[in-house]
Amino acid sequence: MQGGSPLIHARSLTKRFGDFVAVDGIDFEVHRGETFGFLGPNGAGKSSTMRMIGCVSPISAGTLRILGMDPVTDGPAIRSRLGVVPQEDTLDTELTVWDNLVIYGRYFGLTRAEIRERATELLAFARLEERARDRVDPLSGGMKRRLTIARALINRPELLLLDEPTTGLDPQARHLLWERLYRLKREGVTQVITTHYMDEAEQLCDRLVIMDRARIVAEGSPRQLIERHATRDVVELRFTTHDEQDAAAEALSATAGGAGAEVEPLPDRILLYTGDGDGTVAAVTGNGVQPSSVLVRRSTLEDVFLRLTGRTLEDE
Amino acid sequence: MTAPAGSSVEVPRHRGQALPGVDRRRALRIVERNALAYRRAWVVFLTGFAEPVLYLLSIGIGVGALVGEVVVGDRTTPYEVFVAPGLLAAAAMNGAVFDTTFNFFVKFKYARTYDAVLATPLRVGDVAAGEVIWALGRGAAYAGAFLVAMLAFGLVGSAWAVLALPAAVLIGYAFAGLGLAATTWMRSFVDFDYVMLAIIPMFLFSATFFPLDRYPGVLAGLVAVTPLYQGVALVRALVTGDAGPGLLVHVAYLVALGTAGLWVAVRRLRLLLQP
Numbered sequence: 018m019q020g021g022s023p024l025i026h027a028r029s030l031t032k033r034f035g036d037f038v039a040v041d042g043i044d045f046e047v048h049r050g051e052t053f054g055f056l057g058p059n060g061a062g063k064s065s066t067m068r069m070i071g072c073v074s075p076i077s078a079g080t081l082r083i084l085g086m087d088p089v090t091d092g093p094a095i096r097s098r099l100g101v102v103p104q105e106d107t108l109d110t111e112l113t114v115w116d117n118l119v120i121y122g123r124y125f126g127l128t129r130a131e132i133r134e135r136a137t138e139l140l141a142f143a144r145l146e147e148r149a150r151d152r153v154d155p156l157s158g159g160m161k162r163r164l165t166i167a168r169a170l171i172n173r174p175e176l177l178l179l180d181e182p183t184t185g186l187d188p189q190a191r192h193l194l195w196e197r198l199y200r201l202k203r204e205g206v207t208q209v210i211t212t213h214y215m216d217e218a219e220q221l222c223d224r225l226v227i228m229d230r231a232r233i234v235a236e237g238s239p240r241q242l243i244e245r246h247a248t249r250d251v252v253e254l255r256f257t258t259h260d261e262q263d264a265a266a267e268a269l270s271a272t273a274g275g276a277g278a279e280v281e282p283l284p285d286r287i288l289l290y291t292g293d294g295d296g297t298v299a300a301v302t303g304n305g306v307q308p309s310s311v312l313v314r315r316s317t318l319e320d321v322f323l324r325l326t327g328r329t330l331e332d333e
Numbered sequence: 334m335t336a337p338a339g340s341s342v343e344v345p346r347h348r349g350q351a352l353p354g355v356d357r358r359r360a361l362r363i364v365e366r367n368a369l370a371y372r373r374a375w376v377v378f379l380t381g382f383a384e385p386v387l388y389l390l391s392i393g394i395g396v397g398a399l400v401g402e403v404v405v406g407d408r409t410t411p412y413e414v415f416v417a418p419g420l421l422a423a424a425a426m427n428g429a430v431f432d433t434t435f436n437f438f439v440k441f442k443y444a445r446t447y448d449a450v451l452a453t454p455l456r457v458g459d460v461a462a463g464e465v466i467w468a469l470g471r472g473a474a475y476a477g478a479f480l481v482a483m484l485a486f487g488l489v490g491s492a493w494a495v496l497a498l499p500a501a502v503l504i505g506y507a508f509a510g511l512g513l514a515a516t517t518w519m520r521s522f523v524d525f526d527y528v529m530l531a532i533i534p535m536f537l538f539s540a541t542f543f544p545l546d547r548y549p550g551v552l553a554g555l556v557a558v559t560p561l562y563q564g565v566a567l568v569r570a571l572v573t574g575d576a577g578p579g580l581l582v583h584v585a586y587l588v589a590l591g592t593a594g595l596w597v598a599v600r601r602l603r604l605l606l607q608p
Contacts, residue, residue, distance in 0.1 A: 034608065073451050073607050093356075093454035107449035111370035120366045124453035126358070172453075 022085065023048050024176055024207050025070060029079035032065045039065040041231035042079060047176075047209055052202055054218045054225030055211040056318075058326050061228040063211040064104060067180045070209065071101050084175065097125060100174030104181045104211075106161045108153045114140070114164060115149040118171055125172040132171070139167040142197065159190025166197065177201065179210045183217060195220055215319040229326040239318050246324060247316035250294030252278070254287045254301070254308035262287065265306045290316070354458030354599065362455065363463025364470065381475045385424040386482050392542065393417055394486070405544045410490075410573065417488045418497065418569035419541035421479050425472045425501040426508045426561055427532070432468035433512030434528050438519055447606055457602045461513060461595060468509040469502050476501030483572070491574025500571055500584075504564035507587040510594025511560070517601035535561040540569075560590055 023046040032040040040062040047053045055063040068074035069081060072088040072095050081088055083095050109117050118139060122132035140146050143163035145156075153161060162182065169177060182198070183191040198221060202208060212218055218225055219239045227235040227242070235242055256262035266282040269289070278291035278300075287308075291297040294313035301308075371378070397412035405415070440446035447460055476498055483489050515528065539561035545553050556562050567583040570576055 071452055073448075075607065093359075093456060096452060097454045099452070101452035103448060103452070105445070107445040109366070109370070109446055109449065110444055111374075112366075116369050120362070120369055121449075121453065123362050123365055124359075124450060124455055126454065168449075169452075 024084060025209070026082040027080065030066070030069065030076060030081055031078035032062070032069060032074065033077040038231050040069070043228070043233045045226055045233065045236070047207065049207055050205055051223045052208040052210065052221050054222035055209070055228055056213065056215070056218050056225055056322060057228035058213065061326070062231040063228055064180055066228075067178055067209070067211055071099060071178055072096050097172065098175050100169035100172065100177040102165050102169050102177070102179040102182055104184070106165055108161060108164060108168070110152070110154055112153070113149070114145055114151055114153055114156070117153060117164065118168055121168045122171045127172065135171055135173070139170055142170070143167040144193075157190075159186050159193065162186060162190065162194060163197070166194070170201075175207060177206050177208045179208060181211055181213070183212070183214065191217075215317060215322055219318050227322060227325055234325050235321070242321050243316050243318060246321040248279070248290040249292050249316060250297070251314055251316050251320055252289040252291060252294050252297050252301070253312040253314070254289070254306070255285070255310045257309045265308065268304065268306055269301065290320075354456065355462045356456075356459055359455045359459040360463040360466060363450070363460055364467045367467045378474070381424075381428055381471070382478045384427070385420045385475070385479045388420050389413070389417055389482065389486070393420070393488075403544060405546070413486070414488050414490065414573070415544070415569075416542060417483050418572045419539070419565045421476055421483070421497060421501060421572075422504055422561060422564040422568045423536050423541055424479055425476050425504040426535070426564065428472040428475050429468045429505040429508040430512045430528065430532055432471060433464060433509045434516050434519070435525060437464055437513060438516050438522075438525075441516070451606060457606055458599050461599045461602060464513065465506065465509045465595060469505045472505030473498060473502050489572055491572065491576075493571045493574050493576045496576075497568050497571045500564070500567045503567070503584060503587045503591075504560075506591035507560050507564070507594070508591075510591035510598065512594070513598035514594040514601065517598055517605060535559055540565050560587065563587060
């Protein structure tokens, strides 16, 4: 099974809650050793997908195989080889840091000796050695997150599921976490991550899919997605007044086509998608448009994401 | 008792599995978890021991001195001898109810303890069975201590009283199943008022403090079908040496109630914890 066959194989995977379709027939595969990402706005179906992969939510239709097994019949066997970092911390607040690791190891049926050895390693990995005897409540958000990841590793999982691992963390805590996840990747742990941070996806994911409204709308490496769905450069123009911006937008729609750029007016600025940022800037200012500020930058995954999933806020 | 309820039909049986849906070893991990949590909060155990003993001193021995003797059927017993088995049964009920309603609700709804547990090989059936086993173990400890206190006060009239301990465990089982099932419908702590609304009248009126024949016919019939009355009758018969095959009816009632509660709880929890 190990050779070429995927760790996760999903075909027409569907999740319904009553009439509501949370995941609408998606196909994907995750291979051994890779870090695979699910990107998408809130409510796109990422977490529902993760819960199905974690064998804690039965699938409504389609096929799902994890480690070659079927979650319907082999849930416990699959889960014994998974590590799960949920979106919200579910640490046991009645227990100490150390006991959280111990009891989690016991849930996996490990012996106390095994647990002692692994928990010692994991505390070092999570940089929590000094907090071993403390309760988890007073820990900072970053520490809780690291403990949650350490806990998910107690059974030496082949597949680690991370649902928005760095949401709510400060930059230092995020970078420390990313560094730890890199280290796991080097050790060969396959990872599946959901995030809505594009920099996180670019940093961590070998391959990712973008989900929107319960479906997969794009798939590839971060680089491929940018090449396929965005231009090389983006020019951002800002104006002092709305009237000025409106006038410029009108003028640009008529002329920027000539400069090879696609125009997208936003409430606070105008974006020009172009293969040649500096050339476009020259062409635009040559046409008499006078922005108060001009920024030329490379396209990022965020541009791809926003173009594919739209800019309007879609709240439940 | 470790594997109550044919709690899963769709999960195939595997070796090492006591009953479908429940693996005994995995269920015991929940007991282990609770023991770890209580290692630092052992003081609450003292209240569990103390409460029925305080009732015994106040109502049994204090009020008993005023009441004198109670006539039940064709026998006359000192009031404290009459009351003590009722308190034992009520203590078993209270312990089981507290563990499976209030304590369970906190872990289930607020601490999200089970979300973490269910990401491991444990299943919903293992969690429910584990919590019930824990509640029973704790109830047995309280009942055992109370029995020793009864013995010390000279309130045990028969060797059959040894069986009052397993009887208390049965009472715990019935109320643990019931409590767990009821908790799956709780929305917030406000709903626990309903639990108290059920528990307090049962505690006061299930022939705990006065015999059933004090009630007019219909009311006596109503009291007789409450689970606590069934438990009180069982424990009282054993402690006073009034044992007979008729007691098996009480046993069957308590086992059926606990099993039905657990069955419902596991089904409900699957829907709630693994949507």
